[in-house]
Amino acid sequence: MQKYVLISALFLFFHSIAFTENAKAWRGGWASYWKDTAEQIKLAKKLGFNGLIFNLKKPEKIEEICDLAEKENIEIYAWYTIISNKENKELSQVMSDAENKRLEIIKSDKSPGRNRYQSGGEPFNKEGDVLLNELLCFHRPEVLALCKKQLEEILQKYPRLAGIGFDYFGYRNYKCCNCPVSEKMFNEYYEKLHKDNKDISREKALEKFSLDTLTAFVNELAAYVRKIKPGCKTAIHIYPTFIPEPVYGNRLDVDYCMQTAAWYFEPFWGLDKVDRYTKIIVNDANRYFKRQSGIPFVGIYMRPGISKPPERFREELKTIRKTGTQSFSICPFNIFLEHPELAKILLEELGVPK
Numbered sequence: 001m002q003k004y005v006l007i008s009a010l011f012l013f014f015h016s017i018a019f020t021e022n023a024k025a026w027r028g029g030w031a032s033y034w035k036d037t038a039e040q041i042k043l044a045k046k047l048g049f050n051g052l053i054f055n056l057k058k059p060e061k062i063e064e065i066c067d068l069a070e071k072e073n074i075e076i077y078a079w080y081t082i083i084s085n086k087e088n089k090e091l092s093q094v095m096s097d098a099e100n101k102r103l104e105i106i107k108s109d110k111s112p113g114r115n116r117y118q119s120g121g122e123p124f125n126k127e128g129d130v131l132l133n134e135l136l137c138f139h140r141p142e143v144l145a146l147c148k149k150q151l152e153e154i155l156q157k158y159p160r161l162a163g164i165g166f167d168y169f170g171y172r173n174y175k176c177c178n179c180p181v182s183e184k185m186f187n188e189y190y191e192k193l194h195k196d197n198k199d200i201s202r203e204k205a206l207e208k209f210s211l212d213t214l215t216a217f218v219n220e221l222a223a224y225v226r227k228i229k230p231g232c233k234t235a236i237h238i239y240p241t242f243i244p245e246p247v248y249g250n251r252l253d254v255d256y257c258m259q260t261a262a263w264y265f266e267p268f269w270g271l272d273k274v275d276r277y278t279k280i281i282v283n284d285a286n287r288y289f290k291r292q293s294g295i296p297f298v299g300i301y302m303r304p305g306i307s308k309p310p311e312r313f314r315e316e317l318k319t320i321r322k323t324g325t326q327s328f329s330i331c332p333f334n335i336f337l338e339h340p341e342l343a344k345i346l347l348e349e350l351g352v353p354k
């Protein structure tokens with residue numbers, strides 16, 4: 001028995017090394033429009049970025065961005081979210097009364113840093129967090145149909161895009177949706193699950209239901225994108241967090257899965273946590289799907305009240321590099337244009353992948 005355990009441990013050890021060394025590094029930046037696009041693309045190249053994700057709010061700029069990026073072999077992705085808008089508000093997720101009360105408190109807090117509100121990251125305060133943005137409920141068939149229609153339109157309108165960059169795919173309360181459609185769907189799910197497993201609690205079943213349906217939704221959209229445009233790439237940032245299992249991204253059949261290894265706000269994550277998360281993100285990326293590369297994501301702002309000190313950024317990158325990976329993702333990418341000292345740190349700590 002002991003021998004078996006030892007052999008298994010050795011296998012896992014070498015298996016993880018092999019994956020770390022073999023996995024090709026990839027860098028993705030969540031970018032916004034910059035006054036000088038040529039300067040932006042040039043810097044992305046210098047910093048080893050393979051992909052930049054832009055919103056499509058300035059369609060006239062996309063052509064110029066694609067032109068410049070193509071010359072540098074950088075791929076451009078369309079930012080795509082399920083944030084609700086005025087037209088589809090009635091399809092939004094629903095939270096409990098307590099969560100709505102919490103939302104009002106967070107909204108009315110105008111202090112810098114909002115009393116350690118983590119804004120979609122793992123909550124720190126005992127009272128919990130909720131996301132300020134309203135999100136569509138993807139348990140509703142209308143939402144799936146709407147997303148497919150929008151994605152098809154994007155791919156037709158912008159044939160030069162390499163792919164779609166999914167963002168904000170999750171639950172506003174980081175757990176579940178309480179709308180009547182979701183509740184009915186969960187009750188049916190629980191009844192079925194309970195038949196085979198009498199011991200499973202309602203709470204555990206809800207976690208499983210929420211994760212199963214979230215990952216199935218993303219996977220269906222990613223497959224749809226590939227069906228509409230064969231070879232089209234899919235990328236995602238795992239955001240907002242999912243409390244029962246924050247590093248769940250390897251369940252997604254996407255090309256590039258950017259999962260948070262270090263979050264924006266104080267209290268900054270312990271370096272042991274950065275190390276632990278990076279190893280899962282990179283080494284377990286292919287647990288379910290061959291297609292995926294696991295990309296560690298680092299959040300950093302340099303604004304009054306919500307700044308991360310550059311030396312802290314350096315420590316996080318050092319920890320990520322120690323795991324063997326040179327892959328990396330950041331939002332906002334433009335922070336490197338505004339703060340060249342951070343670009344320098346990135347090059348010093350992660351280098352440029354060959």
Ligand SMILES: [Zn+2]
Pocket residue numbers: 092093094137138139140177178179180181182183
């Ligand atoms: Zn719902």
